[in-house]
Amino acid sequence: MTTEPLPQNAAPTRPHAIPSYLDSTHLGPWAIYLEQVERVTPYLGKLSYWVETLKRPKRILIVDVPIHLDNGTVAHFEGYRVQHNTSRGPAKGGVRYHQDVTLSEVMALSAWMTVKNAAVNLPYGGGKGGIRIDPRGYSQGELERLTRRYTTEIGLVIGPEKDIPAPDVNTNPQVMAWMMDTYSMNTGKTSTGVVTGKPVSLGGSLGRSDATGRGVFVTGAEAMKKLGMPLEGARVAVQGFGNVGNAAARIFHDAGARIVAIQDVTGTIASEAGIDPYTALEHLKTTGRIVDLPGSETLTQDEFWDVTSEVLIPAALENQLTADNAGRIRARVVVEGANGPTTPAADDILRERGVTVVPDVLANAGGVTVSYFEWVQDFSSFFWTEAEINARLERLMREAFASLWEVSQRHGVTLRTAAFIVACTRVLEARQLRGLYP
Numbered sequence: 001m002t003t004e005p006l007p008q009n010a011a012p013t014r015p016h017a018i019p020s021y022l023d024s025t026h027l028g029p030w031a032i033y034l035e036q037v038e039r040v041t042p043y044l045g046k047l048s049y050w051v052e053t054l055k056r057p058k059r060i061l062i063v064d065v066p067i068h069l070d071n072g073t074v075a076h077f078e079g080y081r082v083q084h085n086t087s088r089g090p091a092k093g094g095v096r097y098h099q100d101v102t103l104s105e106v107m108a109l110s111a112w113m114t115v116k117n118a119a120v121n122l123p124y125g126g127g128k129g130g131i132r133i134d135p136r137g138y139s140q141g142e143l144e145r146l147t148r149r150y151t152t153e154i155g156l157v158i159g160p161e162k163d164i165p166a167p168d169v170n171t172n173p174q175v176m177a178w179m180m181d182t183y184s185m186n187t188g189k190t191s192t193g194v195v196t197g198k199p200v201s202l203g204g205s206l207g208r209s210d211a212t213g214r215g216v217f218v219t220g221a222e223a224m225k226k227l228g229m230p231l232e233g234a235r236v237a238v239q240g241f242g243n244v245g246n247a248a249a250r251i252f253h254d255a256g257a258r259i260v261a262i263q264d265v266t267g268t269i270a271s272e273a274g275i276d277p278y279t280a281l282e283h284l285k286t287t288g289r290i291v292d293l294p295g296s297e298t299l300t301q302d303e304f305w306d307v308t309s310e311v312l313i314p315a316a317l318e319n320q321l322t323a324d325n326a327g328r329i330r331a332r333v334v335v336e337g338a339n340g341p342t343t344p345a346a347d348d349i350l351r352e353r354g355v356t357v358v359p360d361v362l363a364n365a366g367g368v369t370v371s372y373f374e375w376v377q378d379f380s381s382f383f384w385t386e387a388e389i390n391a392r393l394e395r396l397m398r399e400a401f402a403s404l405w406e407v408s409q410r411h412g413v414t415l416r417t418a419a420f421i422v423a424c425t426r427v428l429e430a431r432q433l434r435g436l437y438p
Ligand code: NAD
Pocket: 167, 168, 169, 170, 171, 212, 239, 240, 241, 242, 243, 244, 245, 263, 264, 265, 266, 315, 316, 317, 318, 337, 338, 339, 364, 365, 367, 368
């Protein structure tokens, strides 16, 4: 296995402490994040003095979320809000409803938000939240009560200038509307800027719903340009057909690419001739599953990784590209719509095989970028057109890609390491300038 070249005179790193609140034998996604920080520390020069700050979240809140179920009983759920870092601005990051949510996962996701916001230069730190629940088994009324109680429990630490949640897996504009209303009720004033990803009629931003997928497209297309790959007719395989994967598939399709495989939690379909993502979405809405779409063949979940494509977009969950399947990937470019879909071991294999990975902290930053536009619009109560938003988003994503590409070429490192170098430098510079209190 090759490792990236280390710069000369690299500052020595210090071992990080294992937090007592995680199982030290199985740190989960947090271990992946720590390894990414270890890899980048030699490039931080004197700022590596402060690197320990990045290895522990600033604040962790674990809350009990009890609700009345429709059947008259009471159920308790475990909720989290983690603020990883606020050196550059308020914490910012989504809220996930999923049965496998753990503290380690929310910690890692909050840290990746710190890195992402700094990598694309948004004036935010990083945060993330989650509730351990499979929302598919609950009614709208139950989910509303869950959301309102969770918002009240984390109300101590969130706020438009403190920590601003947004949608993530299994949460959506309706959930954000409930969060905004609950926070506003509890504080006695309408506070639209407390969450982003709201419905447009409640201070949401035009262009927000497709923003993450649009950013995936823009950064993926920029990578293809650098590699001399034509977009027209390029084969694209997408894992995850929700907010991110669906928008990315539609925008790649509209730009002339061919969607050759789609996988979601209900199954996997493929077609060498290409799948129309609009038809696939209609099919999913009417039948509740992606398989049996006319003109497509059904694959097993594992066969998805063998599909030949130019571009692979993991847009579901973390830990999808691992040492077990990275050797099978046939794509030349992986664009990470999801957060943390590639383990460090898989990263090494892909690098050795010449696969360019556009990392999550760049590729899926379009969502938080338009969330930032939404927050700015809410503060000024002045709203921009969709064309303005898309143009600003595309410009910002293109510029971020270009500067990270330049850093990756200069140091001879992957785009992920480049993004971490730029982001960690920005965060630690702010840390150093602010100093330690007291
Ligand atoms: P979503 O809930 O809208 O969609 C998730 C998709 O993943 C669904 O199609 C689901 O069927 C699929 N999926 C779930 N488990 C799967 C499995 N085991 N195998 C295959 N497919 C599976 O969520 P989303 O908002 O699209 O988020 C997807 C990813 O993108 C997450 O990692 C999230 O953190 C990241 N992300 C989202 C945003 C955003 O704006 N929504 C922004 C940045 C990053």
